[in-house]
Amino acid sequence: MSASRFAHAINQALDDMMARDPAVILLGEDIGKAGGTFAVTRGLQDKFGADRVIDMPIAENAIAGMAVGLAMSGMKPVAEIMFMDFVTLAMDAIVNQAAKLHFMFGGQGSVPLVIRMQHGGGLNAGPQHSQCLEGWFAHIPGLKVVCPATFDDAYALLQAAIEDPNPVLFIENKALYPMKGALSDPPPRVRLGKARIARSGRDVTIVTYGAMLHTVLAAAETLAAEGIEAEVIDLRTLQPWDEAAVLASLRRTHRLVVAHEAVESFGPGAEIAARMAHVGFDELDGPIVRVGGPFVPVPFSRKLEAEYMPNDQQVIAAVRATYG
Amino acid sequence: MTTPDAIISPPGDLALRRNQPALLDLYEQMLVIREAERNCGALFAEGAIPGFIHLSDGQEATCVGMISALRSDDTIASTHRGHGHALAKGLRLDAFFKELMGREDGACKGRGGSMHVADLSVGMLGANGIVGGGIAIAVGSGLAHKLRGQDTVAVSFFGDGAMAEGVLHEAMNIAALKAIPVIFVCENNGWSEFSPTATQVSFTLEKLAAAYGIAYHRIDGHDVGRVAELGAEIVGAVRGTGRPAVVECLTTRMRGHYEGDSQRYRDHGQPLVDPIEVARGTLLGMGVEAPALDALAGQVRDRVLAAVESARASAEPSFESVLAGVYAVEAAR
Numbered sequence: 270m271s272a273s274r275f276a277h278a279i280n281q282a283l284d285d286m287m288a289r290d291p292a293v294i295l296l297g298e299d300i301g302k303a304g305g306t307f308a309v310t311r312g313l314q315d316k317f318g319a320d321r322v323i324d325m326p327i328a329e330n331a332i333a334g335m336a337v338g339l340a341m342s343g344m345k346p347v348a349e350i351m352f353m354d355f356v357t358l359a360m361d362a363i364v365n366q367a368a369k370l371h372f373m374f375g376g377q378g379s380v381p382l383v384i385r386m387q388h389g390g391g392l393n394a395g396p397q398h399s400q401c402l403e404g405w406f407a408h409i410p411g412l413k414v415v416c417p418a419t420f421d422d423a424y425a426l427l428q429a430a431i432e433d434p435n436p437v438l439f440i441e442n443k444a445l446y447p448m449k450g451a452l453s454d455p456p457p458r459v460r461l462g463k464a465r466i467a468r469s470g471r472d473v474t475i476v477t478y479g480a481m482l483h484t485v486l487a488a489a490e491t492l493a494a495e496g497i498e499a500e501v502i503d504l505r506t507l508q509p510w511d512e513a514a515v516l517a518s519l520r521r522t523h524r525l526v527v528a529h530e531a532v533e534s535f536g537p538g539a540e541i542a543a544r545m546a547h548v549g550f551d552e553l554d555g556p557i558v559r560v561g562g563p564f565v566p567v568p569f570s571r572k573l574e575a576e577y578m579p580n581d582q583q584v585i586a587a588v589r590a591t592y593g
Numbered sequence: 594m595t596t597p598d599a600i601i602s603p604p605g606d607l608a609l610r611r612n613q614p615a616l617l618d619l620y621e622q623m624l625v626i627r628e629a630e631r632n633c634g635a636l637f638a639e640g641a642i643p644g645f646i647h648l649s650d651g652q653e654a655t656c657v658g659m660i661s662a663l664r665s666d667d668t669i670a671s672t673h674r675g676h677g678h679a680l681a682k683g684l685r686l687d688a689f690f691k692e693l694m695g696r697e698d699g700a701c702k703g704r705g706g707s708m709h710v711a712d713l714s715v716g717m718l719g720a721n722g723i724v725g726g727g728i729a730i731a732v733g734s735g736l737a738h739k740l741r742g743q744d745t746v747a748v749s750f751f752g753d754g755a756m757a758e759g760v761l762h763e764a765m766n767i768a769a770l771k772a773i774p775v776i777f778v779c780e781n782n783g784w785s786e787f788s789p790t791a792t793q794v795s796f797t798l799e800k801l802a803a804a805y806g807i808a809y810h811r812i813d814g815h816d817v818g819r820v821a822e823l824g825a826e827i828v829g830a831v832r833g834t835g836r837p838a839v840v841e842c843l844t845t846r847m848r849g850h851y852e853g854d855s856q857r858y859r860d861h862g863q864p865l866v867d868p869i870e871v872a873r874g875t876l877l878g879m880g881v882e883a884p885a886l887d888a889l890a891g892q893v894r895d896r897v898l899a900a901v902e903s904a905r906a907s908a909e910p911s912f913e914s915v916l917a918g919v920y921a922v923e924a925a926r
Contacts, residue, residue: 294740320740321740323771325767326763326766326767326770328763328766328767330729330759330760330763331729331732331760331763331764331766331767333729334726334728334729334730334732334733334760334764335729335730335732335733335736335764335767336733337729337730337733338670338718338729338730338731338732338733338734338735338736338737338747339733339734339736339737339740340733341713341718341730341733341734341737342668342718342733342734342737342738342741342747343737343741344737344740344741346733361723361726361760362729362730365722365723365726366721366723366726366730370711370719371918371919371920371921372704372918372919373701373704373705373709373711373719374700374701374704374705374709374711374713374719375699375700375701375702375703375704375705375918376702376918376921377700377701377711377712377713377714378713379921380921381921410919411919411920413920434921434922435920435921
């Protein structure tokens, strides 16, 4: 098995899951004939037919709501919201319906639904096509939130998301789609909610997820040249997040940075920092420092967006700040 | 674009009017719902049912009539005024009252309450606290019926207030485009919560259906026999063709938007049509004796009362079990 680009790993996972389980269907805007805005679903309609790779009108509310009804009636829909920014139009179906039904109906049935979408800046797509909104969904009991950063995780986490009986938001970063690489053969299997140590180190723990992993790993190499060995934790799943893995790493390093592309204020890093300040207080040798997007909409201009995006220098500065 | 082939209910005798046992059965189901709602109101007034409840008095004929045309494997998605839909689709009375009283043995273990009563085992995909929230769910369920190669259909019950929600437009467009076996049943009681619907929407459902090329049917929703007979025709057509339909049942909301609604906005001088009185009149006209109907009502009262008593005696849920119920447990691989 091979996949030369990140988008192909996702395509391969969809392909394999559809081949394995006839209940798995895809629905979304331009995913079939057009193959998806970022070509993630290319070729799947030819292979599985228009009944299983369903081109939908531009109607996010109904797409998400129908996915809930499909999931309650024996199917395993994988819906695509073209840009994460457009999920605002589908919030009722996700937050009030999908997230609550299993609980609200006292455990009757479940909603085995995956909603794929892509977030992130870097393509000069402007304020309404670049946001990282995953924190909203991690806040909602009943939803799971997944953000893959590597080829193997793109495949294995999507497989786990489709197999999961709960509604899962599978959030890809558009900047990763062209990334080159290869899938392991066979691809590993992973459980949702399990973090991965992406780099071992003894001096500081940097927790991250999604595309920001690659920025953090670059920062870690620079720090290593200065004699600071960072341990990098790739959360992979934001909800549920692997608190035990983060705490275990903090116990080794005694310093903590949380880095993500999402806006820093009220972002996922706040939850992780607050939790560690509580359960890991005695382990900390310095302040917990966060890195995230500034509190402004993602600007369009090439120059402005480049300055907006959290970068390795900010991660390095954050690590230094943990030394007080 | 297909042309809508509206079936407006024809005047004159219906077979069902001559079919006494069938009408008696529908009448009894309506009595059960009315009696259940009467008890809900009383239990709410005494504080035994907390929260908000929206009673369906006056709308019994639409839900009983339409659901009488469905099979148990057909699915329905309902509204905040969903008690009748749940009971007509087959939710047990005791599980219903236990749920509304928030008890562990309730249909939803006391997690949902009035606005979220559901019984997936009988294809009742839930009442819904969000106006229009069930519409796309029903369309999705209908698509699942189609994709699984079954001849089952889905029904979306919604009120005329939901006509102003954008999701209805999205859902009707997709149901028509993709030929999904779903029936959009609008229970038009003239009220969008506290406002006359005439002040809320600038169109008619008939014209909206025509715009999407979906067959439209208007039914007098006070006549349970007529709803049942035309409902059977419409459900049969949707089952056969796999194409959607729109049904507008003209009905009456006899009580407020919710219990406790003072209804200062309403003209109380207007006489209300009660579908149970309509059915009773028809049955008497068919020669059924009044004492027999009164005896039936007495039996229904006893059944409902027994369910209420059983609910009063049932246990409160524990919070520990709530925490474990947020996520479905992963199926064994």
